[in-house]
Amino acid sequence: MFFRKKKEVKPEIFTEESCPACGVKSRRKFEDGDYVFKPATVCKNCSSPNTIISAVYGEYPPETHKN
Numbered sequence: 001m002f003f004r005k006k007k008e009v010k011p012e013i014f015t016e017e018s019c020p021a022c023g024v025k026s027r028r029k030f031e032d033g034d035y036v037f038k039p040a041t042v043c044k045n046c047s048s049p050n051t052i053i054s055a056v057y058g059e060y061p062p063e064t065h066k067n
């Protein structure tokens, strides 16, 4: 038995990391265990190890139109 796919589109979850040292923000796909203010990875811009997750949010993909 199949579930019929409705038109409902699930939002894609993104995690935003920000670096307090240089102010750079980067966005990546959400991973399990991510939460706001969690220490994040090393900054790609200035190599500061003090980056944190500043936001987690869902975003709907752009709507695709049927032909």
Ligand SMILES: [Zn+2]
Residues within 6 Å of the ligand: 019, 020, 021, 022, 023, 024, 043, 044, 045, 046, 047, 048
């Ligand atoms: Zn930085």
